Amino acid sequence: MRVLGLDLGARRIGLAVSDTAGEMAFPAGALERTTPARDLEVLLALIQEREVVRVVVGLPLHMDGRVGPEAEAARVFASVLADAAKLPVDTLDERWTTREAERALRETGLRKHGKRGKKAKGRVDAAAATIILRTYLQQRAAESLD
Numbered sequence: 641m642r643v644l645g646l647d648l649g650a651r652r653i654g655l656a657v658s659d660t661a662g663e664m665a666f667p668a669g670a671l672e673r674t675t676p677a678r679d680l681e682v683l684l685a686l687i688q689e690r691e692v693v694r695v696v697v698g699l700p701l702h703m704d705g706r707v708g709p710e711a712e713a714a715r716v717f718a719s720v721l722a723d724a725a726k727l728p729v730d731t732l733d734e735r736w737t738t739r740e741a742e743r744a745l746r747e748t749g750l751r752k753h754g755k756r757g758k759k760a761k762g763r764v765d766a767a768a769a770t771i772i773l774r775t776y777l778q779q780r781a782a783e784s785l786d
Contacts, residue, residue: 644668644692645773646683647734647765648700648714653679654765656773657690663781665773667766680724687725695727696776698734698768732776734768 641662647654655668668686673679687695697718700710707715715731722729 642690642692644695645769647698647769652765654769656769665770667770670762670765695729697731698772699731701733701735732772734772
């Protein structure tokens with residue numbers, strides 16, 4: 641059961657995929673956004689290529705839990721993707737994932753403090769998607785134990 645994790649941004653979509661058992665999350669790069677139709681086309685090709693059976697999209701809620709325009713856009717994106725891919729697409733509260741990803745990359749030496757190049761930003765997006773996916777997989781595993 642391979643799962644795809646997405647961290648939606650205005651310029652890029654961070655990508656992560658699970659192993660076939662759906663237990664571990666791995667960064668899979670970042671998609672430079674162009675048009676909604678092209679973004680969807682690329683994601684559908686990735687879903688088919690990686691044999692993905694489920695997708696999770698990060699839901700950028702405000703710190704107080706309110707739904708803002710970005711979170712609403714993520715919900716719409718998830719719905720459109722679910723219809724196009726004919727797969728379940730879930731959302732997951734992603735508050736703090738980008739900051740956690742930046743911190744993790746700094747700690748591993750993959751990102752210098754303050755470095756903002758395109759390659760570095762793509763790494764942060766992929767790392768954020770990986771955190772979203774890892775959290776999602778952990779929650780699903782915990783729910784299956786209940």
